[in-house]
Amino acid sequence: MTAEALDATGFAGPHGAKPKQLSWGRVGIYAFLVIAALFFLVPLYVMLVTSLKSMPEVREAHIFNLPREPTIQPWIDAMFNACTGRNCTGLSPGFWNSVKITVPSVIVSIIIASINGYALSFWKYKGAEFFFNLLVFGAFVPYQVVIYPIIIGMSKVHLFGTLPGIIIVHTIFGMPLLTILFRNFYSSLPIEIFKAARIDGAGFWQTFFKVMLPMSVPITVVAVILQVTGIWNDFLFGLVFAGTENIPMTLQLNNMVKTTQGTIQYDVNMAATMLTALVPLIIYFVSGKWFVRGIAAGAVKG
Amino acid sequence: MTDVATTAIAVEAPARRKRRIPYAAIIGTLPMIIVSFSVFFVAIIFVVIWSFTNSGMFPGFNFVGLAQYTRLWSTSLWQVAVNNIWFFGVMSLCVNLVFGFLLAVFMDQNIKHESVFRTIFLYPFSMSLVVTGLAWQWILDPNLGLQESIRNLGWTDFALAPLVHRETAIYGLVVAGIWQGSGVTMAIMLAGLRGVDQEVWKAAKIDGIPTWRTYLFIVIPMMRGALGTVLLLQLTGIVRTFDLVYAMTSGGPGIATQMPAMYVISFITVRLNVGQGMAAATMLLLPIALILIIRAIVTTVQARRRGINA
Amino acid sequence: MQTSVSVKNLTLAFGAVKVLEGLNLDVGTGEFLVLLGPSGCGKSTLLNCLAGLLEISEGQIFISGKNVTWEEPKDRGIGMVFQSYALYPQMTVERNLSFGLRVSGMPREEIEKRVARASEILQIQPLLKRKPAELSGGQRQRVAIGRALVRDVDVFLFDEPLSNLDAKLRSDLRVEIKRLHQRLKNTMIYVTHDQIEAMTLADRIAIMRNGVIQQLDTPHAVYNNPVNLFVAGFIGSPTMNFLNGRIDGSTFSIDALNIPLGNYKFEKDGVGKLDGILGVRPEHIAVGEDAKKMPFQLDSEIEIVEPMGSDTVGWTKVAGQSVTFRCSSDIPLAPGQKITIGFDPARGSLFDAQSGVRV
Ligand SMILES: Nc1ncnc2c1ncn2[C@@H]1O[C@H](COP(=O)(O)OP(=O)(O)OP(=O)(O)O)[C@@H](O)[C@H]1O
Numbered sequence: 014m015t016a017e018a019l020d021a022t023g024f025a026g027p028h029g030a031k032p033k034q035l036s037w038g039r040v041g042i043y044a045f046l047v048i049a050a051l052f053f054l055v056p057l058y059v060m061l062v063t064s065l066k067s068m069p070e071v072r073e074a075h076i077f078n079l080p081r082e083p084t085i086q087p088w089i090d091a092m093f094n095a096c097t098g099r100n101c102t103g104l105s106p107g108f109w110n111s112v113k114i115t116v117p118s119v120i121v122s123i124i125i126a127s128i129n130g131y132a133l134s135f136w137k138y139k140g141a142e143f144f145f146n147l148l149v150f151g152a153f154v155p156y157q158v159v160i161y162p163i164i165i166g167m168s169k170v171h172l173f174g175t176l177p178g179i180i181i182v183h184t185i186f187g188m189p190l191l192t193i194l195f196r197n198f199y200s201s202l203p204i205e206i207f208k209a210a211r212i213d214g215a216g217f218w219q220t221f222f223k224v225m226l227p228m229s230v231p232i233t234v235v236a237v238i239l240q241v242t243g244i245w246n247d248f249l250f251g252l253v254f255a256g257t258e259n260i261p262m263t264l265q266l267n268n269m270v271k272t273t274q275g276t277i278q279y280d281v282n283m284a285a286t287m288l289t290a291l292v293p294l295i296i297y298f299v300s301g302k303w304f305v306r307g308i309a310a311g312a313v314k315g
Numbered sequence: 316m317t318d319v320a321t322t323a324i325a326v327e328a329p330a331r332r333k334r335r336i337p338y339a340a341i342i343g344t345l346p347m348i349i350v351s352f353s354v355f356f357v358a359i360i361f362v363v364i365w366s367f368t369n370s371g372m373f374p375g376f377n378f379v380g381l382a383q384y385t386r387l388w389s390t391s392l393w394q395v396a397v398n399n400i401w402f403f404g405v406m407s408l409c410v411n412l413v414f415g416f417l418l419a420v421f422m423d424q425n426i427k428h429e430s431v432f433r434t435i436f437l438y439p440f441s442m443s444l445v446v447t448g449l450a451w452q453w454i455l456d457p458n459l460g461l462q463e464s465i466r467n468l469g470w471t472d473f474a475l476a477p478l479v480h481r482e483t484a485i486y487g488l489v490v491a492g493i494w495q496g497s498g499v500t501m502a503i504m505l506a507g508l509r510g511v512d513q514e515v516w517k518a519a520k521i522d523g524i525p526t527w528r529t530y531l532f533i534v535i536p537m538m539r540g541a542l543g544t545v546l547l548l549q550l551t552g553i554v555r556t557f558d559l560v561y562a563m564t565s566g567g568p569g570i571a572t573q574m575p576a577m578y579v580i581s582f583i584t585v586r587l588n589v590g591q592g593m594a595a596a597t598m599l600l601l602p603i604a605l606i607l608i609i610r611a612i613v614t615t616v617q618a619r620r621r622g623i624n625a
Numbered sequence: 626m627q628t629s630v631s632v633k634n635l636t637l638a639f640g641a642v643k644v645l646e647g648l649n650l651d652v653g654t655g656e657f658l659v660l661l662g663p664s665g666c667g668k669s670t671l672l673n674c675l676a677g678l679l680e681i682s683e684g685q686i687f688i689s690g691k692n693v694t695w696e697e698p699k700d701r702g703i704g705m706v707f708q709s710y711a712l713y714p715q716m717t718v719e720r721n722l723s724f725g726l727r728v729s730g731m732p733r734e735e736i737e738k739r740v741a742r743a744s745e746i747l748q749i750q751p752l753l754k755r756k757p758a759e760l761s762g763g764q765r766q767r768v769a770i771g772r773a774l775v776r777d778v779d780v781f782l783f784d785e786p787l788s789n790l791d792a793k794l795r796s797d798l799r800v801e802i803k804r805l806h807q808r809l810k811n812t813m814i815y816v817t818h819d820q821i822e823a824m825t826l827a828d829r830i831a832i833m834r835n836g837v838i839q840q841l842d843t844p845h846a847v848y849n850n851p852v853n854l855f856v857a858g859f860i861g862s863p864t865m866n867f868l869n870g871r872i873d874g875s876t877f878s879i880d881a882l883n884i885p886l887g888n889y890k891f892e893k894d895g896v897g898k899l900d901g902i903l904g905v906r907p908e909h910i911a912v913g914e915d916a917k918k919m920p921f922q923l924d925s926e927i928e929i930v931e932p933m934g935s936d937t938v939g940w941t942k943v944a945g946q947s948v949t950f951r952c953s954s955d956i957p958l959a960p961g962q963k964i965t966i967g968f969d970p971a972r973g974s975l976f977d978a979q980s981g982v983r984v
């Protein structure tokens with residue numbers, strides 16, 4: 014023992030956890046994160062407060078101030094009354110169009126992709142890899158490159174500018190990523206499950222529906238999140254393929270904001286923007302971890 | 316039970332040797348076969364072929380050699396668009412990677428409320444680029460937006476309205492793009508950081524290597540997977556850049572923020588000059604072709620090097 | 626013997642869970658101490674505390690006489706080798722060895738000298754220009770040991786260094802580590818859950834369970850005089866036979882069967898009567914002719930025979946309780962065969978059935 018005096022706990026010299034000093038490093042880390050968080054939050058905040066103000070208040074140009082007399086009139090106007098050119102229906106037709114486009118597109122694209130992934134994992138026939146590699150390549154092709162041939166093809170079968178047409182387009186462009194997603198998932202399953210089903214006499218479809226599908230719930234949730242947000246947020250395909258009858262919400266929002274006559278209704282515009290963002294935002298906040306997992310899964314391609 | 320199993324295997328084995336064609340699988344994947352072949356193979360070939368024709372309103376096969384390309388590269392709209400995509404691409408890529416990586420590193424320091432921060436950093440990614448563009452357009456509005464608000468607070472010569480000036484509009488696009496996309500970079504990088512073997516960190520600590528050097532010289536080289544993913548994601552996103560610009564600046568002021576993807580779309584939908592549009596579309600294919608070639612070279616070189624060492 | 630590493634009243638908690646509590650340990654200079662125990666008992670945790678990789682909740686740690694409780698890992702005078710090798714994958718072997726030294730600003734010649742010495746000791750000179758991915762598991766672990774070696778420290782910490790290797794390499798490298806210890810004479814603290822590694826390498830073994838050191842002694846003592854049922858059952862393969870019965874003075878009785886304990890050395894005199902467990906190692910049970918020389922004999926019937934090559938493990942019953950024995954494979958054995966088995970109760974271990982403690 015050294016000559017140092019024992020303290021109350023019976024130890025001499027340093028003992029236990031090292032005493033914490035407030036380190037500038039930690040302060041810096043939190044400062045950075047908080048400033049970054051502000052950068053990410055401010056646009057949403059500004060959108061929200063603007064959408065709750067009346068136009069006279071917006072014109073005072075204090076975008077950070079809370080609304081003095083909060084009103085949801087801009088939201089109602091944005092949804093039902095605002096004009097796009099001479100057409101004063103608000104965003105509601107666009108909303109319903111987006112629903113009509115998104116729901117079938119998501120269902121069809123996921124069914125096809127899950128069958129693809131299943132076949133590519135367990136039923137490799139000659140040439141299957143070739144088509145899969147084409148799909149992987151397709152995941153990187155800028156959409157704009159192949160849009161024109163698709164327009165031509167769609168016109169030939171009279172689907173250009175129709176609801177089934179845009180659903181097919183979404184299915185086509187969702188296929189690469191979703192197929193990769195499902196293939197990775199099924200490939201990670203133990204092959205014994207498949208063999209056991211085969212030994213029990215199940216064929217391609219029976220194995221798929223009775224054995225594989227019930228196990229695919231998590232990956233299907235990820236795929237649904239990915240597709241719903243992706244298709245809801247689409248702009249380009251809506252612009253090119255939807256025709257005048259099926260304009261999706263994003264497109265109608267843009268048209269509405271860009272073609273206002275007279276004074277610009279910033280409050281209504283921001284309410285409309287918020288409304289368009291609402292569906293994906295709700296999905297994001299409700300699904301939380303799943304959304305992140307979807308990004309990660311989608312990112313892990315070839 | 317075991318008896319059944321063994322006989323079943325015994326029956327299956329010769330069947331496999333015969334390589335029965337799984338018709339059900341082929342029928343099941345028919346959509347994939349059709350789409351991958353017709354869209355990502357045949358269609359692309361047609362695009363390239365049409366780019367060598369003088370197709371106008373409708374596609375034709377009147378070949379004119381490289382005429383569309385010479386015209387393309389002498390059009391100032393295209394030149395501006397290409398310059399813009401370079402500038403926008405390099406800027407967004409650098410800022411996105413650095414910012415996303417820093418966020419990931421700071422998030423990795425045993426942060427309290429990590430999931431709150433993560434939620435905040437990532438939510439813009441769930442919103443469409445149109446929404447992003449319109450939101451930032453409003454914030455950067457010269458008359459009623461950020462600039463005017465700060466002037467109203469007393470700083471009367473404050474100037475921040477990039478979108479109305481030709482020289483600065485593209486910076487506005489970069490900021491909006493970063494806002495929307497750097498959360499994803501953070502999430503992927505953070506997953507990459509977390510994937511690094513904890514024992515490597517311990518070894519570095521025992522070797523007395525400062526944290527920043529561990530990140531720089533040990534951890535980053537170990538995260539090549541995550542880095543590659545982020546890079547690929549960003550690059551494909553940049554080449555496709557369309558919605559954000561369309562919503563935020565519509566390519567303006569003037570043609571100051573035109574992008575190649577917008578050029579393609581405008582030539583096939585509004586200007587109806589198919590040959591010209593297809594020439595531009597073929598140019599859009601170049602980056603991905605380049606990436607694929609580089610990847611092929613890298614893999615063969617690696618394979619050869621491994622062969623020498625073995 | 627001088628103490629090299631000394632742990633005083635160490636407590637470590639993850640949140641509310643105390644993984645180690647009030648742990649004391651002294652390791653002599655040049656000693657090879659093995660920490661042995663089942664998964665999750667806190668071996669790695671203890672090692673990480675020593676290395677300074679975990680912040681302890683209470684207590685003190687001394688290394689080479691210095692209180693290092695609050696020191697950074699690099700200043701503690703330790704080197705550490707990990708199960709996953711933890712090499713820096715993008716650096717060559719040479720750089721892996723020298724990186725820490727370079728960062729600390731050591732002169733070039735000195736670094737070269739140390740790298741050369743370490744690579745000579747571990748015979749990895751031909752590998753210096755390669756990257757870890759181009760090495761086999763055994764070679765990687767040598768490099769990892771080399772990285773600890775170049776630090777020129779007094780104390781080496783090993784956390785299951787051989788667990789990721791296959792059986793053959795494992796025994797090769799085990800010998801190598803032993804040779805290294807004999808040559809360098811450093812203090813080494815070695816975590817494993819492989820008892821053969823522990824028995825062959827250790828000067829002393831510390832057997833841990835739930836964060837508590839059960840017994841700290843030489844391999845011989847741990848094997849022959851386990852302090853409790855846990856240690857007795859943990860060490861040895863096949864495991865020790867445990868016979869439930871009653872201790873009464875100098876006899877151990879299982880129902881009608883009385884086993885005279887002879888000159889069994891009790892921990893203290895006058896245990897009196899209590900429910901007890903008699904532990905007998907399978908290799909201490911003799912069969913056939915050899916059994917005749919034993920103080921206690923019994924006729925029995927063989928149930929199962931497991932030939933192991935060099936020896937044979939047989940299963941039989943003593944007073945209705947299952948017993949295994951190990952004998953030379955030259956002795957012919959068959960299930961159903963009647964044989965005589967015998968053992969010396971004095972070589973066995975007696976435990977209190979209630980507390981599990983040796984009596
Ligand atoms: N970071 C941590 N947070 C909470 N509990 C932990 C942490 N690390 C370890 N533990 C717990 O501490 C106990 C001891 O873990 P430790 O890793 O020391 O075991 P071990 O003896 O090394 O086991 P093994 O042989 O499997 O490596 C375990 O019960 C483990 O669950």
Ligand SMILES: [Mg+2]
Nearest residue numbers: 668669670785
């Ligand atoms: Mg461990």
